Amino acid sequence: MNAIMDAGTSEVSLGSDRCGRGTAAESTPSCMLSLEDFEKDEMALTVHQRFIVDSADRAALPIARDELHALLEKSVLDGIPLLVLGNKSDLEDKLSVDELIEEMDLRAVSHREVSCYGISAKEETNLDAVLQWLIARASR
Numbered sequence: 001m002n003a004i005m006d007a008g009t010s011e012v013s014l015g016s017d018r019c020g021r022g023t024a025a026e027s028t029p030s031c032m033l034s035l036e037d038f039e040k041d042e043m044a045l046t047v048h049q050r051f052i053v054d055s056a057d058r059a060a061l062p063i064a065r066d067e068l069h070a071l072l073e074k075s076v077l078d079g080i081p082l083l084v085l086g087n088k089s090d091l092e093d094k095l096s097v098d099e100l101i102e103e104m105d106l107r108a109v110s111h112r113e114v115s116c117y118g119i120s121a122k123e124e125t126n127l128d129a130v131l132q133w134l135i136a137r138a139s140r
């Protein structure tokens with residue numbers, strides 16, 4: 001596993017090649033949303049899955065986890081890179097990235113690249129890492 005700890009926000013990347021896991025996203029009315037980006041060029045369809053959860057809403061995470069893993073069962077999403085974002089990392093009662101990985105059962109995901117970052121949309125923390133993640137995969 002590749003782990004990058006960022007001052008204040010904890011950022012961890014999971015490489016599925018190395019640890020044999022991957023994950024996607026889901027949504028509940030209260031705390032999450034699921035997005036799929038489809039980028040077409042002449043010959044290829046590239047899909048990046050971004051899954052955003054409220055890292056301070058511990059009660060909602062089991063629902064998010066189940067929805068995410070159900071989503072990952074879809075054959076159309078086979079092998080696509082997954083980025084799980086734990087938002088609201090500025091809040092005191094947030095889960096750490098390690099806890100989020102555990103709660104979301106990201107180590108159970110296989111055959112895809114999985115990354116999990118702690119971010120704060122409010123304080124704009126770690127958004128540069130998200131942008132870099134997207135840019136790196138857009139060029140593949």
Ligand SMILES: Nc1nc2c(ncn2[C@@H]2O[C@H](COP(=O)(O)OP(=O)(O)OP(=O)(O)O)[C@@H](O)[C@H]2O)c(=O)[nH]1
Nearest residue numbers: 030031032054087088089090091119120121122123
């Ligand atoms: N502390 C903090 N608050 C945030 C952050 N991002 C969004 N919020 C706040 O969370 C509330 C809900 O934001 P929305 O963007 O509407 O998110 P939502 O998924 O529709 O709602 P929630 O489930 O409540 O998060 C708003 O008051 C936002 O200002 C963040 O990174 N940190």
